[in-house]
Amino acid sequence: MILVISVVVGVLLVQWLQKIPLSQFWIVLTDVRNLEGFLEVVYNRTALSVIITGIGSLLLWVFLGFRARVNTAAQAIRYQWIWWLLLLGQIALNIILFLVWNRDPAYGSSDAVPWIVAMIILDALVFFWLPTTLATPRPLQNVPTGSMFLKHLTGD
Amino acid sequence: MANSTLFAIGIGGTGAKCIESLMHLHAIGSLGNTKLRVFLVDADRANGNGQRTQASLNIYQNTHNLFRGGSSRWMQGDVGLYPTWSPLGDVMNRQNLGSIFSYNALKTRSPGLAGLMESLFSRQEMDADLEVGFRGRPAIGSAVMSRVSLDDPETGGSWKQLLSELKGDSNNGVACQVVVFASVFGGTGAAGAPTICRMLKNQMENLSISHVPLGAVLMLPFFSFKNPQINDQEEIFARSENFLMNTEGALNYYARYSEDLFDTAYLLGNPSYEQYEFSLGNQNQRNEANILELYAAIAACRFSRLKGQDGRACIIGRQDPRQFSWGDLPNTQETKSLLANAARFAHAWKYNFSPELDQARKIGYQRFIKGAPWFARYYGYERQGLMQLFGGSSKPRLADTQEQACKEQLDEWANLFTNWLSQIMIHGENKLQLLRVGQNTSLSQVIVNSNLDEAQLRLDDYHHLRNRLEEAKNPEEGTQGLAHTLYTLTAQS
Numbered sequence: 150m151i152l153v154i155s156v157v158v159g160v161l162l163v164q165w166l167q168k169i170p171l172s173q174f175w176i177v178l179t180d181v182r183n184l185e186g187f188l189e190v191v192y193n194r195t196a197l198s199v200i201i202t203g204i205g206s207l208l209l210w211v212f213l214g215f216r217a218r219v220n221t222a223a224q225a226i227r228y229q230w231i232w233w234l235l236l237l238g239q240i241a242l243n244i245i246l247f248l249v250w251n252r253d254p255a256y257g258s259s260d261a262v263p264w265i266v267a268m269i270i271l272d273a274l275v276f277f278w279l280p281t282t283l284a285t286p287r288p289l290q291n292v293p294t295g296s297m298f299l300k301h302l303t304g305d
Numbered sequence: 306m307a308n309s310t311l312f313a314i315g316i317g318g319t320g321a322k323c324i325e326s327l328m329h330l331h332a333i334g335s336l337g338n339t340k341l342r343v344f345l346v347d348a349d350r351a352n353g354n355g356q357r358t359q360a361s362l363n364i365y366q367n368t369h370n371l372f373r374g375g376s377s378r379w380m381q382g383d384v385g386l387y388p389t390w391s392p393l394g395d396v397m398n399r400q401n402l403g404s405i406f407s408y409n410a411l412k413t414r415s416p417g418l419a420g421l422m423e424s425l426f427s428r429q430e431m432d433a434d435l436e437v438g439f440r441g442r443p444a445i446g447s448a449v450m451s452r453v454s455l456d457d458p459e460t461g462g463s464w465k466q467l468l469s470e471l472k473g474d475s476n477n478g479v480a481c482q483v484v485v486f487a488s489v490f491g492g493t494g495a496a497g498a499p500t501i502c503r504m505l506k507n508q509m510e511n512l513s514i515s516h517v518p519l520g521a522v523l524m525l526p527f528f529s530f531k532n533p534q535i536n537d538q539e540e541i542f543a544r545s546e547n548f549l550m551n552t553e554g555a556l557n558y559y560a561r562y563s564e565d566l567f568d569t570a571y572l573l574g575n576p577s578y579e580q581y582e583f584s585l586g587n588q589n590q591r592n593e594a595n596i597l598e599l600y601a602a603i604a605a606c607r608f609s610r611l612k613g614q615d616g617r618a619c620i621i622g623r624q625d626p627r628q629f630s631w632g633d634l635p636n637t638q639e640t641k642s643l644l645a646n647a648a649r650f651a652h653a654w655k656y657n658f659s660p661e662l663d664q665a666r667k668i669g670y671q672r673f674i675k676g677a678p679w680f681a682r683y684y685g686y687e688r689q690g691l692m693q694l695f696g697g698s699s700k701p702r703l704a705d706t707q708e709q710a711c712k713e714q715l716d717e718w719a720n721l722f723t724n725w726l727s728q729i730m731i732h733g734e735n736k737l738q739l740l741r742v743g744q745n746t747s748l749s750q751v752i753v754n755s756n757l758d759e760a761q762l763r764l765d766d767y768h769h770l771r772n773r774l775e776e777a778k779n780p781e782e783g784t785q786g787l788a789h790t791l792y793t794l795t796a797q798s
Contacts, residue, residue, distance in 0.1 A: 217768075218766065218768045219676070219767075219768050219771070220657065220766065220767040220768055220771075221657070221660075221661060221664070221676070221677075221767075222661060222664060222665070222668075222673050222675075222676030222677035222680075223664065223676060224676070225675065225676030225677065226672070226675055226676040229675070287678070287772045287775065287776075288676075288677070288678055288679070288768070288771050288772055288775070290678060291674055291675045291676070291678050292675055292676070297671075297674070297675070297692060298691050298692060301692070301695045
């Protein structure tokens, strides 16, 4: 359930909520020639990539969690590398793709870079970090960074 | 409080080894909460088998003291050990047959009696040092035993303790039984069992102790050894070629003179002999555990459970002489369930959980819990970073002296139990296909040919066991709680 809620919240965030500050000019992009074109081409492509990599990483992690046969703590702790790789990997990939698409002279915007990068990081947290900290299968449930803290916080 | 007491008397090296097996069965719940009191009889006090049993009993007692009262059936029964009793008494200068019967004095004072002795015993037999036991000669043992009196303060000290406790328990309405383990083919056991049982029975009558069933577990030949290359041809020592003759003599004696002695007698033997290293006695006589000793211990448990109402003699044999299966053990389902549960628990502790707890101390608890969430159900730890916001835990810390003592004690018991089990499972060149424990054995392989199907076997691993440990409802805390929960969870349906 947590996984589904996170994905739904993530999609809403990416496709609707994060667009508002840009389309309503709360974030002013002074160097963009065509804001609609930027949102259509650069933002939407990046958003699609964020959703695909976010859901993909999440499903892969859950799959690995169910498949894992952990006989010792050391074996479980080794999964931390995979978790960080999936988290940082999707962020890095999405930033790179965004920067590539943002080079388009017709729609690109240098002013948008810090904002979109921040959004990509936030989206990764929503799509991957939050659901994995709360819903990783046993016995890897403590492997995602912050999971023990969040679980204590939520009384789990 | 225990509602029954089993007084187990182990006579000679084989008797002591049977007691060791009984103690292991007691640790895993075969006797329920029956109180076990152990009495070892051996002229050779330094006998390796007796010392091994005493060391095992000490480990059991220490483990029981730390882990008793838990939620599983493991370590529930109390064990007490009386000082080892020697029929030779405590006097150091009477260590051969000649001196015990004052043969040199008899030669001058009563030449007729001295002549009788000469006709019954060779000079070597009279001079043989009995500190190493009766050297496989029941005739020597019988002669020494015939002079023993439980009323003699010099020799009867430990017996008085036993009889006093027996009387006390009996008067308090505790159901008491006495079971004697002895071989009938060696020296001490063959000579001691009938004499000691007769004396014990008489003493119980004198003390008005009634309704205490007396059982005997008598071991027929089940091992042999190659005779040693001893230069002195006259040296007296046990010879395995005499075992059958000794057995015949002992059984004849039992048939003639001991018919009314035992409420039940269990006779155990094995036509294929285990090969042991020869030893004259002392610490060197330390033989490995044998499956027949497990049978002896099961017989005693049965005797205790049936309160001596098990008929006069019980016989059991193998279904197939070429192999050994679970069905060959008495009370198959319960025996299998108890042994398999304990073997899986000891194996899991020794090869997984104990090393894991060492690892926890090494890498730090908060990091360890990342990979072992079950740990936090049983132990508290110093929280670091943001986790400090949630305060500390009241659960015991693994680093506490008490928890470390529990862990080390459990390590010791698991080693003892797995070593015993490994020895039981080897007979000659063959391995008995019942249980196996070892570094390279997975949890699901501990029971050989278990009844689980493939799907169940896939769930029978440390991965799922760790999950179940974490999911356990209201587990007791600390190492004691962990051990008892683990014991319950390692039971295989």
